[in-house]
Amino acid sequence: GDSVTQMEGPVTLSEEAFLTINCTYTATGYPSLFWYVQYPGEGLQLLLKATKADDKGSNKGFEATYRKETTSFHLEKGSVQVSDSAVYFCALSDRGNYQLIWGAGTKLIIKP
Amino acid sequence: EAGVAQSPRYKIIEKRQSVAFWCNPISGHATLYWYQQILGQGPKLLIQFQNNGVVDDSQLPKDRFSAERLKGVDSTLKIQPAKLEDSAVYLCASSHGTDQPQHFGDGTRLSIL
Numbered sequence: 403g404d405s406v407t408q409m410e411g412p413v414t415l416s417e418e419a420f421l422t423i424n425c426t427y428t429a430t431g432y433p434s435l436f437w438y439v440q441y442p443g444e445g446l447q448l449l450l451k452a453t454k455a456d457d458k459g460s461n462k463g464f465e466a467t468y469r470k471e472t473t474s475f476h477l478e479k480g481s482v483q484v485s486d487s488a489v490y491f492c493a494l495s496d497r498g499n500y501q502l503i504w505g506a507g508t509k510l511i512i513k514p
Numbered sequence: 515e516a517g518v519a520q521s522p523r524y525k526i527i528e529k530r531q532s533v534a535f536w537c538n539p540i541s542g543h544a545t546l547y548w549y550q551q552i553l554g555q556g557p558k559l560l561i562q563f564q565n566n567g568v569v570d571d572s573q574l575p576k577d578r579f580s581a582e583r584l585k586g587v588d589s590t591l592k593i594q595p596a597k598l599e600d601s602a603v604y605l606c607a608s609s610h611g612t613d614q615p616q617h618f619g620d621g622t623r624l625s626i627l
Contacts, residue, residue, distance in 0.1 A: 406556075436615070445518070445605055445618035446557070491556055495613075501570065502616065504556030 404429045408492050408505035415482055416513050423477040423508045425466075425492035433494040435459075435468050435475040436502070440489045449477075449490070487512045516540065518619035520606050526625045532594040535622045539587070539608030545569075547616060548581055548591050549605040557605055563589065564612065593624075601626045 409424040427433065437449040437459070450459030455470035464479045475492060492505040519538040527533050539546050544565050549557035560579065562569040566586040574581070578597070583589040593600055603623050607616040 438618075443620070445520075445620045446607075447618070448615050451615065493556070501559060501562065501612075502557075504558075506554070506556050 404433065404494060404496055404503045406492050406494055406503055406505035408490075408508050411489075411507070411509035412511050413508060414511045414513065417484055418481045419512075421477070421479040421482045421486075421510070423490055423492075423510070425475045425477065425505060427473050427475065427492075427494050429473075429494055429496065431496065432470075433496055433503075435466070436493045436495065437464070437466055437475070437477050438491040438493060440491065440507070442488070446491065482510075482512050484512045484514050486510060518606055518608055518617055520604075520619035520622055522622055523620065524623050524625075526627065527596055528627050529598055530595040532592065533596055533624065534590050534592045535604050535606075535624075537589045537591070537606030537619060539589075539606070540617055543608035543610055543617070544586070545609045545612055545614075545616075546583055546589050547607040547609075548589070549607065551603045551605055551621070553602070560591070562612075569612070596624075596626050598626050600624060 405428045434453045436451045438446040439449045450461040452459040452468035458467045489507045491507045493502045546563045548560045551557045560574045561571040561581045563583045581591045603621040605621045607618045609616045
């Protein structure tokens with residue numbers, strides 16, 4: 403079945419560092435891909451999405467490109483801030499039933 | 515617009531007791547989801563409603579979990595009786611439709627003693 407694999411955390415970076423969180427997926431069809439963020443004590447918020455190959459989703463300085471050839475959707479940000487500390491989830495939506503398949507999450511810690 | 519509202523935020527009960535969670539989705543959202551999120555894991559879908567009908571409850575432990583959305587708006591999720599392994603955050607989400615992004619509430623953190 404469909405699945406999502408994320409790099410294990412925690413990822414610890416200094417403020418203004420470059421961020422990459424890897425996400426790869428397995429799907430039989432052509433899923434939509436998402437990044438959600440969960441700040442401490444809060445629910446999940448949609449960060450960005452991409453619905454077809456080569457699409458780039460972006461929001462709040464974060465970007466991710468839908469790479470069909472490598473089945474990847476890596477999250478990047480050029481300069482992280484302390485306020486970016488959170489857990490980041492990669493997910494795919496199967497076009498058959500549109501249910502979300504989730505990765506395990508990657509905890510990001512940004513130190514000042 | 516107001517977001518997805520959930521209550522309570524926290525609940526502590528002893529095993530074998532009962533507990534209920536409430537969710538009010540974003541106005542106009544036809545699709546409502548309940549997820550269970552165990553610490554360190556991604557959310558696991560428990561049940562999906564389209565209006566007041568169940569679309570998918572294949573991962574709902576029906577011997578102890580139940581959910582309803584009687585008027586197609588707010589929803590309740592019940593656990594009876596609770597087990598230690600039910601300790602988790604229970605998230606409610608809603609969307610305009612099954613092919614639209616899901617919006618999440620802040621969740622209910624359940625601790626079973």
